[in-house]
Amino acid sequence: MARKKIIAGNWKMNMTPSEAVELxxxxxxxxxxxxxxxxFCVPAIDIIPALEAVKGTNIEIGAENxxxxxxxxxxxxxxxxxxTDVGVKYVIIxxxxxxxxxAETDETVNKKVLKAFEHGITPIVCCGETLTQREQGVxxxxxxxxxxxxxxxxxxxxxxxxxxxxxxxxxxGTGKTATTEQAxxxxxxxxxxxxxxxxxxxxxxxxxxxxxxxxxKTAPELFVQPDIDGGLxxxxxxxxxxxxxxxxx
Ligand code: PEP
Numbered sequence: 549m550a551r552k553k554i555i556a557g558n559w560k561m562n563m564t565p566s567e568a569v570e571l572x573x574x575x576x577x578x579x580x581x582x583x584x585x586x587x588f589c590v591p592a593i594d595i596i597p598a599l600e601a602v603k604g605t606n607i608e609i610g611a612e613n614x615x616x617x618x619x620x621x622x623x624x625x626x627x628x629x630x631x632t633d634v635g636v637k638y639v640i641i642x643x644x645x646x647x648x649x650x651a652e653t654d655e656t657v658n659k660k661v662l663k664a665f666e667h668g669i670t671p672i673v674c675c676g677e678t679l680t681q682r683e684q685g686v687x688x689x690x691x692x693x694x695x696x697x698x699x700x701x702x703x704x705x706x707x708x709x710x711x712x713x714x715x716x717x718x719x720x721g722t723g724k725t726a727t728t729e730q731a732x733x734x735x736x737x738x739x740x741x742x743x744x745x746x747x748x749x750x751x752x753x754x755x756x757x758x759x760x761x762x763x764x765k766t767a768p769e770l771f772v773q774p775d776i777d778g779g780l781x782x783x784x785x786x787x788x789x790x791x792x793x794x795x796x797x
Pocket of ligand 1: 558560715719720721722723759760761762780781782783784
C-alpha cells in the first residue's frame with residue numbers, strides 16, 4: 549500500500565499564542581488536502597490555542613519536544629501525559645537544534661521515542677549529518693548510528709507508525725536544500741537500515757521525511773522521490789507558502 553505523505557511544520561521558537569491563532573486562521577484554507585497528513589508542531593504554550601483553532605480542519609497539532617519521565621522535579625519540562633491530555637498526536641524528537649543547544653543525545657532521543665510510543669504519541673525522529681561529516685564521506689554511517697540508537701527497544705509494530713525526518717544540518721535554515729539525489733539517497737539508506745533492524749514490511753510502512761530549507765519550489769521534486777514521504781518544514785511553515793508545499797502535486 550502506498551504510504552500517505554506527511555507534511556509537518558516546525559514552528560521553532562516563533563509565534564506567540566495570539567500570533568499562532570492568526571497564522572492558523574490564515575493557513576487553514578490553504579492546507580486543505582486529502583492526500584497528506586498535515587501537522588503543525590508548535591511551541592508548548594501555543595498548543596492549547598492551536599488545538600482550538602484547528603478544530604474541524606485536517607490539521608493535527610504536534611509538540612516540538614517532550615521529556616522522557618512521567619512527572620516530577622524536572623522544572624521547565626513538558627510530560628507526555630500533558631500532551632496527550634489536550635489531544636497532541638505528534639512530537640518532534642531530537643531536532644538538531646535540540647541536540648546542539650540543549651544537549652540532546654542519541655540516548656535521550658531513544659528514551660523520548662520509547663516514552664512517546666508508551667503514550668500513543670507518534671514521534672517525528674530527527675537525524676542528519678553536519679557539513680563536515682558529509683565532506684568526510686561518513687553521512688550514512690552517522691545517520692545509521694542515530695537511527696539505530698533512536699529505535700533501540702522499539703517494536704516493529706511501533707516503528708511502522710513512526711516518522712523519521714532526515715534533516716542535513718547544513719541545509720536547515722540556510723536556504724541550501726540537499727539535491728533531490730542526496731535527499732533520496734539518504735532517505736533510501738534510512739529505509740534499508742529500518743529493514744535491517746526489523747523487516748521489509750516495517751521498512752515499507754515507516755514514513756521518512758526530508759527537511760532542510762524546503763520551499764514551494766523544491767517540494768515537488770523532493771516529494772516525488774520513492775523514499776521521501778513528505779517534509780519537515782521550518783521557515784516556510786510560517787508563510788502561506790506552506791499551503792503550496794502541502795498541495796505540492
Ligand atoms: C527544521 O527546522 O526542521 C527545518 C527544516 O527548517 P528550515 O525548513 O527552515 O530549513
